[in-house]
Each structure stands twice: as C-alpha cells, then as structure tokens.
Amino acid sequence: MYTCSFCGEELEEGKGIMFVKNNGEIFYFCSNKCFSNHGMRNPAKVKWTQRFKQEKEIKMKTLQHRK
Numbered sequence: 001m002y003t004c005s006f007c008g009e010e011l012e013e014g015k016g017i018m019f020v021k022n023n024g025e026i027f028y029f030c031s032n033k034c035f036s037n038h039g040m041r042n043p044a045k046v047k048w049t050q051r052f053k054q055e056k057e058i059k060m061k062t063l064q065h066r067k
C-alpha cells in the first residue's frame with residue numbers, strides 16, 4: 001500500500017501516478033492535482049491534504065500544552 005506523496009491519502013493498487021526523480025527517489029501521487037502541486041506548494045499549507053490536518057492537530061496539541 002502506498003500513500004500519496006503530496007496529500008497523504010492511501011492509493012489503491014494500480015491507481016495513481018508513480019514519479020521517479022533523476023536521483024532515484026520515488027514519489028506516488030493519487031491524482032494529477034497532487035502531481036502538479038508537488039514541488040510548487042508545501043503540502044502542510046494546502047488545506048485539502050492529510051498533512052495539513054496533521055500539522056493542525058500538532059499545533060492544537062502544542063497550544064493545549066502551553067495552558
């Protein structure tokens with residue numbers, strides 16, 4: 001099982017885009033949308049990604065600890 005390198009969603013077998021960089025690094029993308037956003041935007045700053053949600057949760061937790 002692979003997860004999308006951009007949004008963090010799980011990929012179904014045989015679906016999505018596999019992208020190999022010149023240095024041999026492999027990325028998987030669930031859609032063209034994620035593929036085109038990759039490298040241009042920080043997934044932690046894009047609202048529809050899993051990473052955005054994770055970052056938000058981490059921030060909420062840190063805020064709660066400060067109280």
Ligand SMILES: [Zn+2]
Binds near residue numbers: 005008029031
């Ligand atoms: Zn994706």
